[in-house]
Amino acid sequence: MMSDAAIGVFDSGLGGLTCVKQLISLMPNENIIYFGDTARVPYGNRSIKTISRYAAQAIDFLLGKQVKLLINACGSMSSSLDDEYTKTLPVAYIGCVEPAALAAVKASRNKRIGVIATAATISSRSFEQAIVRLDSEVKITTKACPLLVPLVENGYISADNTVTRQVASDYLLPVAAQGVDSLVLGCTHYPIIGQLISDIVGNDITLIDSGAEAAKAAGLKLGDMRNEATTKGSLTVYISDNPFGFSEIAERFLGFMPDNIEQVDIEIIEKAGI
Numbered sequence: 216m217m218s219d220a221a222i223g224v225f226d227s228g229l230g231g232l233t234c235v236k237q238l239i240s241l242m243p244n245e246n247i248i249y250f251g252d253t254a255r256v257p258y259g260n261r262s263i264k265t266i267s268r269y270a271a272q273a274i275d276f277l278l279g280k281q282v283k284l285l286i287n288a289c290g291s292m293s294s295s296l297d298d299e300y301t302k303t304l305p306v307a308y309i310g311c312v313e314p315a316a317l318a319a320v321k322a323s324r325n326k327r328i329g330v331i332a333t334a335a336t337i338s339s340r341s342f343e344q345a346i347v348r349l350d351s352e353v354k355i356t357t358k359a360c361p362l363l364v365p366l367v368e369n370g371y372i373s374a375d376n377t378v379t380r381q382v383a384s385d386y387l388l389p390v391a392a393q394g395v396d397s398l399v400l401g402c403t404h405y406p407i408i409g410q411l412i413s414d415i416v417g418n419d420i421t422l423i424d425s426g427a428e429a430a431k432a433a434g435l436k437l438g439d440m441r442n443e444a445t446t447k448g449s450l451t452v453y454i455s456d457n458p459f460g461f462s463e464i465a466e467r468f469l470g471f472m473p474d475n476i477e478q479v480d481i482e483i484i485e486k487a488g489i
Contacts, residue, residue, distance in 0.1 A: 219444050221246035221451075222433060223282030225273040228256035229461075230364070230403035231288030232468035234311070234426030235450065238286075241434050244444040247451070248280050254456035254481045257364060258291040259333025259402075266295040266335060272484050274304065276453070286433055287311060288426050290332045290401040294341035307436050314428035315399050316345035322397040322421040326353045329390040329420075332401030334359040342401055356393040360386045360402075367404040368464055374410045383408065384415050391416040399423045407467065451475040455484055 222245050224235055229251050238247055250273050252258075258266050270292040274285060284307045287293045293310035301308045319328045330342040337359040346353050362382050366372075371379045390398065398416060400406055403426040413422060452473045454461070466472050 218283075219246060219446065220281055220283035221248040222284050222286060223248050223250070223277035223280065224286045224288050225250040225252075225270070225277060225292075226289040226403060227252050227258035227269070227291060229253065229368075229454075229464050229468055231426065232452075232465060233403045233406050233424075234286060234288040234430050236469050237424075237427040237430035238433065239448070239450070241430055242437070242444075243448055244446060245437075245448040246444060247448065248277060248282060248453070249450065250276055250453045250479075251455070252484070253454045253458050253461070257333070258289065259335050259361060259364065261291075261335060263295045263335065263339060266291050267297065267300075270296050271300070276479070276484055278305065282306060284433060284436060285309065286429050288403050288429060290336040290403070290425060294332075294336045294339035307440065309429055309432050309436060311403070311425040311429040312341045312345050312401075314432040315401065315423050315425035316342055316349060318428045319397045319399050319423045320346060320349045320353065322423065323353065325394065325396050326350065327393060327395045328353055328355050329393065329395035329398040330355060330357045330401050331360045331363075331386065331390065331398065331405065332357075333364070334361055336401050342399055354393075356390050356395055358386050358390050360405075363408070364402065364404045367407050368460075370463065370467070372407050372411075372467070374408075374414055376411070379408060380411060380415070383411060387412065387415045391420065395420060397421040397423055399425060401425055449475070451477070453477050453479050455479055455481045
């Protein structure tokens with residue numbers, strides 16, 4: 216496949232733009248096509264069967280754009296998709312579970328790792344299984360944090376925000392009390408409040424950004440494939456709905472407003488995939 220073909224990134228909404236931000240920083244020459252399913256977000260409380268169907272539809276849409284590599288930036292979708300399915304894809308596929316698990320195991324000194332994510336991701340036990348495959352001696356503490364996503368999307372992100380700090384403390388303090396020394400942020404929204412999280416759990420706990428780790432894994436994969444782009448890259452963002460506050464949310468996650476934004480009819484997406 217041509218080296219100037221785009222990297223395809225998809226997410227249940229706009230949180231995956233934090234992964235895109237890392238991709239642009241690491242690989243500024245790469246063209247990136249992002250699909251955010253803003254019409255059907257949130258995914259975190261849906262069944263694995265439904266999430267898998269939505270993920271396959273997103274993949275099919277991006278494959279139609281002739282992408283050279285796929286990044287699943289959504290913890291819920293990465294946790295739900297079957298390995299047998301992803302192995303059949305015609306291009307390289309990277310989820311955000313395995314890279315984050317590897318980073319957490321490498322970062323941990325005491326073999327105690329925490330994982331916070333959506334309810335669907337936690338119930339799938341995907342991060343636990345990935346970590347144990349790497350090191351069976353690790354003790355893992357997990358916590359579903361369903362209220363953090365809407366708080367981030369509504370702009371409650373400052374390190375001193377009393378509402379977010381109270382909610383996050385209720386979630387995080389029991390995890391920190393288990394003695395973890397690395398904490399996987401298993402949802403791409405969470406790095407936006409990374410400083411607040413560090414303030415609560417302490418700076419001695421290493422935060423693992425699952426989207427950033429997926430971006431790093433993509434860079435290594437393209438290097439192995441010798442398929443890196445050589446010209447200045449571009450970003451095109453597709454969304455399935457134009458939600459209220461879209462511009463503010465996109466800029467919050469990405470750091471700037473993308474020039475190329477297109478809304479896709481959800482019926483087109485629903486006709487794709489399995």
